[in-house]
Amino acid sequence: xxxxxxQKDLSKHINIVQKGISSRTTIQILDGILIETLxxxxxxxxxxLEISIETFLDAEVKEEGSIVANSRIFGDIIKKLPDSIIExxxxxxxxxxKCENSEFNILGNYAVDYPDLPIILQKENLKLSVESLKNAxxxxxxxxxxDETRPTLSGVLVEIxxxxxxxxxxxxxxxxLMKLNTDYNIDLKIIIPGRIxxxxxxxxxxxxxxxxxxxxxxxxxxxxGDTIIYSRLLEGQFFNYKDIIRDDHKTKVIVxxxxxxxxxxxxSLLAREEKANLIxxxxxxxxxxxxxxxxVGDVMERVLSNKDGxxxxxxxxSRYILEGIKIMDSEEIQLNLMGSLNPCIINGVEDDSxxxxxxxVRLAQEDF
Amino acid sequence: xxxxxxQKDLSKHINIVQKGISSRTTIQILDGILIETLxxxxxxxxxxLEISIETFLDAEVKEEGSIVANSRIFGDIIKKLPDSIIExxxxxxxxxxKCENSEFNILGNYAVDYPDLPIILQKENLKLSVESLKNAxxxxxxxxxxDETRPTLSGVLVEIxxxxxxxxxxxxxxxxLMKLNTDYNIDLKIIIPGRIxxxxxxxxxxxxxxxxxxxxxxxxxxxxGDTIIYSRLLEGQFFNYKDIIRDDHKTKVIVxxxxxxxxxxxxSLLAREEKANLIxxxxxxxxxxxxxxxxVGDVMERVLSNKDGxxxxxxxxSRYILEGIKIMDSEEIQLNLMGSLNPCIINGVEDDSxxxxxxxVRLAQEDF
Numbered sequence: 001x002x003x004x005x006x007q008k009d010l011s012k013h014i015n016i017v018q019k020g021i022s023s024r025t026t027i028q029i030l031d032g033i034l035i036e037t038l039x040x041x042x043x044x045x046x047x048x049l050e051i052s053i054e055t056f057l058d059a060e061v062k063e064e065g066s067i068v069a070n071s072r073i074f075g076d077i078i079k080k081l082p083d084s085i086i087e088x089x090x091x092x093x094x095x096x097x098k099c100e101n102s103e104f105n106i107l108g109n110y111a112v113d114y115p116d117l118p119i120i121l122q123k124e125n126l127k128l129s130v131e132s133l134k135n136a137x138x139x140x141x142x143x144x145x146x147d148e149t150r151p152t153l154s155g156v157l158v159e160i161x162x163x164x165x166x167x168x169x170x171x172x173x174x175x176x177l178m179k180l181n182t183d184y185n186i187d188l189k190i191i192i193p194g195r196i197x198x199x200x201x202x203x204x205x206x207x208x209x210x211x212x213x214x215x216x217x218x219x220x221x222x223x224x225g226d227t228i229i230y231s232r233l234l235e236g237q238f239f240n241y242k243d244i245i246r247d248d249h250k251t252k253v254i255v256x257x258x259x260x261x262x263x264x265x266x267x268s269l270l271a272r273e274e275k276a277n278l279i280x281x282x283x284x285x286x287x288x289x290x291x292x293x294x295x296v297g298d299v300m301e302r303v304l305s306n307k308d309g310x311x312x313x314x315x316x317x318s319r320y321i322l323e324g325i326k327i328m329d330s331e332e333i334q335l336n337l338m339g340s341l342n343p344c345i346i347n348g349v350e351d352d353s354x355x356x357x358x359x360x361v362r363l364a365q366e367d368f
Numbered sequence: 369x370x371x372x373x374x375q376k377d378l379s380k381h382i383n384i385v386q387k388g389i390s391s392r393t394t395i396q397i398l399d400g401i402l403i404e405t406l407x408x409x410x411x412x413x414x415x416x417l418e419i420s421i422e423t424f425l426d427a428e429v430k431e432e433g434s435i436v437a438n439s440r441i442f443g444d445i446i447k448k449l450p451d452s453i454i455e456x457x458x459x460x461x462x463x464x465x466k467c468e469n470s471e472f473n474i475l476g477n478y479a480v481d482y483p484d485l486p487i488i489l490q491k492e493n494l495k496l497s498v499e500s501l502k503n504a505x506x507x508x509x510x511x512x513x514x515d516e517t518r519p520t521l522s523g524v525l526v527e528i529x530x531x532x533x534x535x536x537x538x539x540x541x542x543x544x545l546m547k548l549n550t551d552y553n554i555d556l557k558i559i560i561p562g563r564i565x566x567x568x569x570x571x572x573x574x575x576x577x578x579x580x581x582x583x584x585x586x587x588x589x590x591x592x593g594d595t596i597i598y599s600r601l602l603e604g605q606f607f608n609y610k611d612i613i614r615d616d617h618k619t620k621v622i623v624x625x626x627x628x629x630x631x632x633x634x635x636s637l638l639a640r641e642e643k644a645n646l647i648x649x650x651x652x653x654x655x656x657x658x659x660x661x662x663x664v665g666d667v668m669e670r671v672l673s674n675k676d677g678x679x680x681x682x683x684x685x686s687r688y689i690l691e692g693i694k695i696m697d698s699e700e701i702q703l704n705l706m707g708s709l710n711p712c713i714i715n716g717v718e719d720d721s722x723x724x725x726x727x728x729v730r731l732a733q734e735d736f
Contacts (some may be wrong), residue, residue: 073637073664082635095665102634106665266448266470269441296441297463297474 001090002036002067002105003058007081011043012206013055014075016227019199020046020053021071032068033075035116039062046071049278051196053115053203064092066111077104101346117230120216126160126184128211130204136167136178137201139327139354143311144194145171155191156235157241168241169194174320175241175357190215199227245345245357251309251337253283254349260288260333261325263301267292268318270299276361277318280368283337290319291368304331306346313368314340317359324356340365369405369433369458373425375449375467380574381412381423382443387567388414388421389439401443402434402482405429413485414439419564420485420598421571433458434479436506445472485598488584493530494552496579504535504546504574504665505565507695507722512562513539516628520604523559528552536609537562542688543609543725544695558583567596613713619705621676622653622717628656628701629693631669635660636686638667644729647688648736651705652679659718660686681736682708685731692724708733
């Protein structure tokens, strides 16, 4: 194998495939990047057997071939070379790298030892803008469960029905739901592992094109143009989340998101993890009073709001309510409440595509 | 005690004193910031008994007094409050903090329990620009020794003689020397702990005024205007470094600093710590050939240079030669050599205020 390639290009695409390499792999060859020539292109592949990444770049191919190069060593070398043309020549498992006044010789592994990627028969295709996909991932993946006894909850449900795509995550304490409109008239219900969505979001950072999502039994593909990401899906039934998002509310409160978030963050300073990060909210007329106390001291915060309905005392784990509010983009948000024992449902006022639901902490009324 | 203060001011000065608080202190009160009123000023103090910091800020003092507030909790609260006026009121050991719609109550410690700072009789004063002090610290402190059996080498020697101030550090493998001119006609020789210089450099980041350095037996003071830093000095004799910076050289090589550094960095990718990070330099005519090899592979780099004197083979621990070169500011640098067994002395070509000396690794000539 022999090819010439621009240092900047190769470096950029190595960064992409490196996101598919697990630092904890025990299979030595999976530390490697599979490099193959393909007409006038170079194809780089990485996999940890759950996520696989293929990426293509232009190259001047002088001799066809393939090799597996250690991701860290090959990556470090390429990234440190000057912004110039790199010439790579492979003989047997020896890789020779030349660039201006630098010359490296490193050992690779034969491509024949590299595992085959799953062959996927694509079924359903749907196009999403990078921005909406990034937002949908960012606003749901943080609420997936870390509890290994309920594996489906460690993923995000992607569900298409009635021209709506929903991204849903929940962990028993809160639920995050992002709804996007679509023209696609298909029915789809897949669960994508949260860890893989985090890696995908990092790759999407540098992407501007639309993303084509293709589902197939057991797998999902994200096609970003010159990069394709394959992910294993989680098997099993997702929690029937629709039943817990109720429509009947006795109290509706509109509040400035930033003011409310700042007040919650300050109140959380005195909440303590061993006490469930407890913060207490009293919704009285047009004020939300937030209180918290621990052996360190106590705090009281007041936030102006616009209330419709009954006054209310309700307590939360500050981490769960804050994580959802922080991630919302609306300037004003609406809290929808139904007594102190039922979940609080939070939406943006101008934009209702995102819903965050958080369970209260049960507390006797005299403790407020 | 009762005072009003701007949130931005208090927040900024808390950041400064927090650098004097050790995260590993076992004395509970040293987790705290001593807050005292002083006419129309607030004085904040912190210490870990090796470094002490005092900083002053404007405040509207309504009632004199003092208190010790936990640095992390008090700091977190003040930093999260809105950009507005904060009102603090202390009764006994109870601290009440009000700002707009927020109110905190936390417990402090009585100031009487806070240790006394050393009373220092200032002796020698000398003024330095912030920029030269920052550079002198940055370019020497990295080469101090981590070896606890030779405590004086864990510090930087500051020596004034013949209208020169020298900052010197060495660790048995390399030496860093920064010389500044001064008008001061005093003799001074003190050793400041490296760890404290690192903290001082962080505080200097936000400083623009000149720094007045005052030495006294056992201590040194850095006066930055509204902040004073006290540091304990290291006792003992510093290594007699002047004898090892020789003037007679058989080979002088001028090289572009950035090119040389990049080539060394690439060659280091294949050097391995268990093999002393060995890299081999051959200075032949107007080329520096850099080679390194390990079980991973081998590398050869060529850098154009301008040589005066004998050809030479010499080997280094790549970490020690690189750290010194990285920190140099000159565009072109000069390597001064005297055979393969003597130290290499490196200067800037246009600016000879900085000298870096690095010992070679002994290697048989046939191993090059």
